[in-house]
Amino acid sequence: PSALRTAQKNVQTTNLGSSSVQAHYEISEDRQPSPTTHRAEQQPLQPLRQAPKKPLTEQKGPVGVTKQRKPTKPSMSNAEIMAKLNTVALNIDPSPYFNMIEKAGQGASGSVYLAQRIMLPPKLADEELGNNQERLKPGDKVAIKQMILSKQPRKELIVNEILVMKDSRHKNIVNFLEAYLKTEDDLWVVMEFMEGGSLTDIIENSPSNGSKNSPLTEPQIAYIVRETCHGLRFLHDKNIIHRDIKSDNVLLDTRARVKITDFGFCAKLTDKRSKRATMVGTPYWMAPEVVKQREYDEKVDVWSLGIMGIEMLEGEPPYLNEDPLKALYLIATNGTPRLKHPETLSLEIKRFLSVCLCVDVRYRASTEELLHHTFFNMACEPEDLTPLLSWKK
Numbered sequence: 001p002s003a004l005r006t007a008q009k010n011v012q013t014t015n016l017g018s019s020s021v022q023a024h025y026e027i028s029e030d031r032q033p034s035p036t037t038h039r040a041e042q043q044p045l046q047p048l049r050q051a052p053k054k055p056l057t058e059q060k061g062p063v064g065v066t067k068q069r070k071p072t073k074p075s076m077s078n079a080e081i082m083a084k085l086n087t088v089a090l091n092i093d094p095s096p097y098f099n100m101i102e103k104a105g106q107g108a109s110g111s112v113y114l115a116q117r118i119m120l121p122p123k124l125a126d127e128e129l130g131n132n133q134e135r136l137k138p139g140d141k142v143a144i145k146q147m148i149l150s151k152q153p154r155k156e157l158i159v160n161e162i163l164v165m166k167d168s169r170h171k172n173i174v175n176f177l178e179a180y181l182k183t184e185d186d187l188w189v190v191m192e193f194m195e196g197g198s199l200t201d202i203i204e205n206s207p208s209n210g211s212k213n214s215p216l217t218e219p220q221i222a223y224i225v226r227e228t229c230h231g232l233r234f235l236h237d238k239n240i241i242h243r244d245i246k247s248d249n250v251l252l253d254t255r256a257r258v259k260i261t262d263f264g265f266c267a268k269l270t271d272k273r274s275k276r277a278t279m280v281g282t283p284y285w286m287a288p289e290v291v292k293q294r295e296y297d298e299k300v301d302v303w304s305l306g307i308m309g310i311e312m313l314e315g316e317p318p319y320l321n322e323d324p325l326k327a328l329y330l331i332a333t334n335g336t337p338r339l340k341h342p343e344t345l346s347l348e349i350k351r352f353l354s355v356c357l358c359v360d361v362r363y364r365a366s367t368e369e370l371l372h373h374t375f376f377n378m379a380c381e382p383e384d385l386t387p388l389l390s391w392k393k
């Protein structure tokens with residue numbers, strides 16, 4: 001399944017040209033969905049856990065809605081982007097300072113490598129750039145994401161990602177360490193390395209996946225959801241909405257630390273703009289209010305967290321065997337998704353999911369409220385995740 005997914009990702013990447021346009025749609029407010037229009041335009045999508053984990057491609061709009069492309073006009077000029085990058089990146093060639101060990105993953109915007117720090121660049125050794133002393137030691141393992149800027153149609157999303165990561169130091173957020181502009185075009189972003197891989201990898205490689213049982217036990221799910229919820233509460237306290245919470249964007253390390261990553265689609269709510277309406281995210285995880293183009297706030301992340309809970313219980317989010325447009329339609333019309341085997345689950349987890357997956361946002365829990373939920377009383381200890389983390393060996 002991983003190979004299939006990777007292939008699918010690549011197909012998507014080719015279609016998109018870049019991750020940066022992932023599901024960044026705007027639908028005209030005055031048009032209402034009519035389930036029949038534009039079906040012919042949909043490209044067939046590969047099925048399951050083969051279905052695109054990446055947001056919809058440019059060719060696919062929500063069911064029956066004439067999608068207006070996000071205006072090609074970027075929100076920042078190239079000069080502004082470079083100016084911002086120069087505030088966080090060192091203008092030096094980082095190659096002498098890292099020993100590249102192996103490729104750890106491939107994203108739409110670039111490749112991620114496991115590397116070991118050989119020594120500190122003199123600049124970093126002198127001035128503590130980015131407050132990262134704890135991870136600046138020679139010998140440390142780090143993850144390096146390499147991106148060619150000229151290949152990114154929406155560079156501002158990358159800048160967004162780096163700035164959010166840099167300002168979000170928390171135990172449940174993947175830590176930004178440094179960034180380098182090797183050349184004007186070649187950006188290296190150094191982060192802490194999460195050896196356990198993504199939660200998607202863990203779900204897919206879990207011994208019980210594919211059997212009737214849940215890939216993870218309820219105590220394991222409670223632990224992972226609680227840790228993710230801590231990270232989300234931290235972001236929400238800073239008025240940041242993540243907007244793309246899913247198992248692919250939750251990474252684990254060998255000590256079972258759970259951290260949120262991928263901040264390209266984050267939005268900052270302000271007093272002037274306390275709600276958002278742009279359709280952003282990955283279809284299967286999107287909250288109904290996002291799909292319906294209503295105004296929304298940070299509670300969209302709580303819905304996606306609930307969907308991530310279902311991924312851990314059932315191996316995949318609801319409607320993953322449907323194409324993304326149909327899935328959006330089903331999310332908008334069905335409301336709270338049905339669980340496949342509710343009779344096998346505890347009352348606590350069902351109650352927890354129901355307060356995450358509540359269509360009426362007023363009754364959907366906040367991350368603060370979730371952290372007091374009795375479901376977390378059953379959370380396991382970090383050691384109990386060890387069997388799940390051994391999939392890479």
Ligand code: ATP
Nearest residue numbers: 019104105106107108109110112143191192193194
């Ligand atoms: P993009 O942000 O370009 O759209 P993406 O969200 O698909 O890409 P990346 O963030 O580029 O993914 O990561 C690609 C893969 O690299 C991930 O699926 C994960 O397996 C691995 N990876 C990313 N960050 C780290 C990290 N800090 N530590 C370990 N592995 C990582």
